Amino acid sequence: MKNRIFFSFIVFCFLFAVVISKAFYIQVINKQRLLSYAKSQFIREVKAYPNRGNILDRNGSPLAINVHVYNIFTIPKNKDADFYNRLKKLSDTVPELTYPKLKALVQKRTRYTWLARKVSLSDDQLQKIKKLEGIFLEPHSQRVYPNRELMAQTLGFVGIDNTGLAGIEHSMNKELKGTHQVIKYIHDAKGRPIKYESKSSEAYAEDIQLALDKDIQGALESYLKEAVDNHKAFRGGAGVMDAETGEILAIANYPTYDPNKVTAYPPENRKMAFVTDPFEPGSIFKTITIASALEHKVAKPETKFFCEGGKMKVQNHWISEAETHEKFEWLTVGDILKFSSNVGTTKIAFSLKYPKLRQSLDKFQFAQKTGIEVRGESKGILSYKETDKVRPLSLSNISFGQGIATTAIQMLRSYAVIANGGYLVKPTLLKQGISQLTPENKIISSETAASVTKMLMNAVSDGTGTSAIIPHYEMAGKTGTAQRVSPRGGYDGYIGSFIGFPVNVNKK
Structure with missing residues (x-):
């Protein structure tokens, strides 16, 4: 009998110890976790923006x-x-x-x-x-x-x-x-x-305060639509940039859309093609080739090149002038740019050689994103490295803007280098008001920039860009007509372009 009572007592003590230990675990050791769990059942947390x-x-x-x-x-x-x-x-x-x-x-x-x-x-x-x-x-x-x-x-x-x-x-x-x-x-x-x-x-x-000016933007979009409609073009793009700060004062593509009614327009209308779509720049790229030749002291503005009567054979391919009736013979570097001679630009590139041209293209940061604040920016296409052995025909094509793809924002920035005296500025859509004309951004000499500017002024006043003449302003600029690459291969149209800037007003 005593053994039974003792055994029952032991069992009772054991069970009591289990209960006490469980209570200790719940109330002391696991207290915070259980309190948090209990709270979570009736406390809600929301984020309010x-x-x-x-x-x-x-x-x-x-x-x-x-x-x-x-x-x-x-x-x-x-x-x-x-x-x-x-x-x-x-x-x-x-x-x-x-x-x-x-x-x-x-x-x-x-x-x-x-x-x-x-x-x-x-x-x-x-x-x-x-x-x-x-x-x-x-x-x-x-x-x-x-x-x-x-x-x-x-x-x-x-x-x-x-x-x-x-x-x-x-x-x-x-x-x-x-x-x-x-x-x-x-x-x-x-x-x-x-x-x-x-x-x-x-x-x-x-x-967020943008660098864009609503009034300038309105005028730009109006002129852009008019140009696209008058030329029966598929689309067009335009931009205005402060060459000192890199601020974009206006930038547009047409056709466009109303962001209040996004779904009412084709998706392609939403794209900032000026930044996202690479294209062969054509003759507007000749300015960069010539700037490179001057910077490397391969030629001077008055240096003459024989332009082969308007037609030149390179690796069994004929390089001819855009206007086939042109029969240029001896032209200075300035005249080559003024009259947009493909043969003359090829001759300059052959004197320059690809490694030096590529050094200049790298300084201008072609085939690199500009970093502008828009999603989907393309870096463009530049297939050959500085050390590559580039065939003469490829060098010829690159010199006048074929066989290379850039974006419109890259070309706008490259001309800003000429306009501001040789400084590469970063394009920005945000208002900053900070000059980027600093020594570390200097990529060509002031002399080269001034010489190229003078050539571009002649291109407007007496060359291919006379349509850009603005009364009471001295304008510098370059026209371009490039073949449009077809998604199916080859070419299926043309891209017309012009980039320019007023001279003797300010570096903007």
Whole structure:
């Protein structure tokens, strides 16, 4: 009997020890984890973002802003005898919401039902809707582009969640979306907040000020559309750059689109082809070849080259002038650029040799991205390295802009080097106001830049670029006509181009 009592006592003590140890584990060792788990069942944490930052032009004009819109909803299971009368009043208040449409939305529904999403409402409409029992408003912020197509490819657009999907909206999304605020609250069984526990620091979003000028952009887009229409071209692009700061004052492609109605336009209209699409630059590239020859002291502006009567055989291929009636013989380097001689440029390149030309192309940073703030920038195509043995025919083609692919933004930057006295600046869409004319950015001498500028002035005043003459301004520039590469191979059209700048005004 004593043994039984003793055994029972031992078992009791053991079980008691188990209970005590379990209680100790729960209340002491595992206390924090269990408390956290318990809290998680009734405390919810949400992220609240501020209104998206505005995008402004260089003078502070709004380009992308936020407006208040509203979602209208109801819960049909709560409808009473007067519910449909209230729907009629809603239709009277917001005419685009017809009563038959509203009735069809709720007739077979018992749960949360949208009556309208992201609609703009006046103060008067808001007050009337708020008086309709069982019909609720949910405020939202909607992105709006007040200038419609203006700067569309640069600005881009946002998705339904207000996240940037293209253009500056995408590349600067982090700054525009801002830092979120974390809000913790206790909710009831239906998920409704009943007590706010805490909030993190205030949410904050940045405004972005672009370098672009709305007025210059408007003029550029108007002239670009006119040029594309007049020449019956498939598309066109244009840009205006401050040669000292690298700031882009205007940049456009046509056709374009309205970012307020993105889906109404073909997807290709959204692309900033000026930055994303490489092309064979053609004769506008001759300026770079000649600048390289002057910089390497292979030739001077007055050095003469025999242009073979307008036709030259290279590796069993004929190199001829773009205008086949031209029968050039002896031309100076300046005249070769002025009259855009393919044969003359080839002769200069043969004197220069590829390694030296490639050194210059590397300094101009061809076949490299410029780093402009747009998604999808192409670096272009330059197949041969400095050490490669380049065939004469390939060297000839490269010298006048064939067999090489650049982007329009690269070519704009390369001419800025000539305009600003020899400095390579980084293009930027953001207003910075900082001169990039610093010693580390100097890639050609001031003398070379001045000599090439004078040649480009002659090309405008008395050469292929006379259409670019502007009264009261001295203009320097170069025209180009390149064959367009077909996706199926070979060529199927032409790309016309011009790059220029005013002289003796400032380095901008």
